[in-house]
Amino acid sequence: xxxxxxxxxxxxxxxxxxxxxxxxxxxxxxxxxxxxxxxxxxxxxxxxxxxxxxxxxxxxxxxxxxxxxxxxxxxxxxxxxxxxxxxxxxxxxxxxxxxxxxxxxxxxxxxxxxxxxxxxxxxxxxxxxxxxxxxxxxxxxxxxxxxxxxxxxxxxxxxxxxxxxxx
Numbered sequence: 001x002x003x004x005x006x007x008x009x010x011x012x013x014x015x016x017x018x019x020x021x022x023x024x025x026x027x028x029x030x031x032x033x034x035x036x037x038x039x040x041x042x043x044x045x046x047x048x049x050x051x052x053x054x055x056x057x058x059x060x061x062x063x064x065x066x067x068x069x070x071x072x073x074x075x076x077x078x079x080x081x082x083x084x085x086x087x088x089x090x091x092x093x094x095x096x097x098x099x100x101x102x103x104x105x106x107x108x109x110x111x112x113x114x115x116x117x118x119x120x121x122x123x124x125x126x127x128x129x130x131x132x133x134x135x136x137x138x139x140x141x142x143x144x145x146x147x148x149x150x151x152x153x154x155x156x157x158x159x160x161x162x163x164x165x166x167x
Contacts, residue, residue, distance in 0.1 A: 031064040041067040075142045079149050080133045086153040093132040094125045096148050100139040 031042040042064060050059040083093070101121040105113065124135045136145035 028064055031066060041069070043067065072137060072142060075146070076130075076134050076137050079137070079142075079146050080130055082153065083129050083133065083149060086156065088129075088153065088156055090128070091125070092152055092156055093129065093136070093149070096152060097121050097124050097132050097135055100136055100148075103139065 028042070028044075028046055028048050031046065032044060046065040048065075049063045051061040051063060052059045098118065098121045101117050101124075102114075105117060109117075124131050133145065133149065136148060139145075140148065
């Protein structure tokens with residue numbers, strides 16, 4: 001495997017790649033070379049921001065936009081950890097799960113369908129926080145589920161009595 005510090009020029013754009021020409025930049029080229037050996041994942045047209053603390057000196061480095069794959073399972077673990085860190089009660093996400101379940105129901109749903117939906121949401125709630133967060137991510141998407149959990153955490157923190165001074 002090659003070393004990304006070898007100084008070899010960055011590979012040309014792959015066929016069918018971006019048609020827009022991007023100005024050559026040593027930092028981007030370095031990152032692209034790292035991408036070709038699996039060390040980084042960088043788009044050929046990645047943004048480059050110079051790190052220049054002192055405008056009288058040449059740049060000492062740069063930030064190159066890179067990509068890092070994050071799976072939904074990693075997001076579920078991250079969001080679940082926020083719930084545990086916040087010390088939420090076991091039932092704190094119950095309403096959010098029921099609301100998410102109802103979101104997919106037609107406005108004129110039959111009573112029996114609503115009961116089945118409520119029972120399914122209750123099963124999710126009874127299975128615990130991991131199940132609740134997984135369900136919210138599946139129903140709402142990762143970002144919306146995260147926002148719901150953050151809102152529940154914020155609401156719970158406002159309802160808690162303030163701790164006295166610590167010393």
